[in-house]
Amino acid sequence: MSRRQGLHIPLFDSENVARVRMASGSASETAQLSSSLPPLPEKRIVLGCGGAGVDYLAVVKQFPQPDDKMRCVSAKVEGGGNAANTLTCTARLGLRPRLITKVANDGLGKNILDELESDGVDTKYIVVSKDGNSPFTYVIVDPQTKTRTCIFTPGDPPMVLDDLSPSSVSSALSGTSLVYFDGRLQETALVIAKEASNLGIPILVDAERKREGLDDLLNLADYVVCSAKFPQAWTGAPTVPSALIAMLLKLPQTKFVIVTLGESGSVMLERSLHGPGMDNMDVDNLFNSLKQNIDDSSIMPTCFPSEVVMLRADGIGQVTGRIIIGTAEKIPPSELIDTTGAGDAFIGAVIYGTLFLSSHGHHN
Template sequence: MSSASLPPSPEKCIVVGFGGTCLDYFAVVSTFPKPGDEIRCISTKVQGNGEAANALTCLARLGVRGRLMSKIADDIWGKSILEELTADGVDTSFLVVAKDGRTPFSYVMVNQSTRARTCIFTPGFRVMEPADISQMYLKSALEGARFVYFDATHTDTAIVVAQEAAGQNIPILLDAEKQRPGLDGLLHLSDYVVCSAKFSQAWTDAPSLPSALLSILLRSPKLKFAIVTMGERGCLMLERSSDAENSVMGEEDVNSLLHSLEQKKDDSVARPMCISSKVVKLKANGIGTLTGRLFTCTAERTPPSELVDTTGAGDAFIGAILYALCMNMTPEKMLPFAATVAASGCKGLGARTSLPFRTDPCLAPYFDGPAMT
């Protein structure tokens, strides 16, 4: 892609990410072993992991400055994680180093034929604690931040950071993958949330994903939008609107509205496709009503021969959402862009190997036309 076709890199946009870090040991095998079997690896890889670290790596490759708040061990693997993040352009100056710590790690086995994964996680120790964060450290880490992102680990410490960010009116994006102690407090401080399908229905007790999105926005009035990711089935998004945005407004059941939007999908299109409703009053029985827009977006149809590993796909998606927010992309462009970035990340082994750069040809369609400001 020529530099002339790229939008200006949002160099003044700083995204602060808070979360854990770890190390992955990958082994690709032809098929998962049965008990007692001995098999050979096809290939192996060692790479850093951690949701916030992955999302910030994605942002760095897209041209956004990412600043990581986390705690790493002072062992050889902690140094490896630090070097890898620094090489990718992530600001690691706010990492807290745990003396005599131990880096958490996972053994990840990838089935080459099915692309399925199985993981064995070994926790480390000396995690990020509120005592690690002085007021001076906190203010310095958040200085100049356009957004703050939380991956919902170490929630007691994350709440301290989130309260300061909210007090400074810095918008917060939360990754709600599963229910954790303290997550409710983080969610109510957040301006945006990206959550798994499992979390959204478990947290709300809603009977469907569209009604779960409606319930999340009603229960967390600060949220501007909520996104549910569904893997190869794409994603759903509900954006809050004000009643004044549409003087002539209908009222629609949120489940019926999603059904009508899905009828407009074109299965012959490989690239991600976003379909949106107008601003309407959305309702769901037993949940309530909300004025907003509903979006459904397909995932990229990646040929099986190109799909290698889905590790970190959700983190890549969130990194792309944060980039889109920095660039003021419309939801209609933001969701397909994030789906494309996530799909690109699945074409290599590990969470970061195939994360695209801004110059990657797969991103060219999103940079056509006038630059966004």
């Protein structure tokens, strides 16, 4: 998501609503947004570890064919990177985020730091290399299909364990209520995750796609947010609901898994430790029955939770919990720009909601 865009992020928004012509992120607009939200969590410090960079966005009339030459309709240079986007979202929602990442001492790196600081993200734990280049991405925006195509150039030199001292890790974790990982900077992320786990700090992992080292993070995760394809790709289960069962069985520490489904909204499987244990229901049948409640004419996002039951997936196993289906807000085509960073904004809202519920005594 362009970090200069305004926010309009219900907790169960879809991946298709991130870049909307709504607000420029001014103080008055942020205040207006905050007034529509629940009270802020008591504990608001969030630590994130992952990507930050610069996005070069080019809007074209249609996606180019090989060897094409074309003019862009409009162009922007804006902040990007999964972790940076997500933490910017949490800052605009009133939380106090800190970011661990690495940039270079170049023009892009300075812009990244300046923009994050102006949005309220604590940058003192960001490593700045003397030489090399900061991460950047070319983003081709196709307004016809409402999609974006990303070409990523990683930062160089890459982040290594020696970049962050044990005292810096301890300082970054001090007072933190939740730690978030976007699946990048694997070695550094795992060191931070292990220390957070030892301190009893909850961990949320973004499982966008299978990556080296991601399984180690998932094994420590209290909460997981996935892209649409990840659960089945990771578990081999035949359907998304059955894959969620498989994920909770493989990750006994995880309290919930959320899957974003684009314009179809999202679905959560939340583990319960105190279920009635009397009703045994097929997870796919329950999922399909909940979908029958969706009103296609409704514009605003709505949640449809099941009761807490014993959920089973044939050939996989069973867990006690409940399914929650969330619909997506319907954005008029004239307002929808593209999907850049929509998942990052979604996760930022999930972090906000998780801390809010935790601080107000809502537990499994």
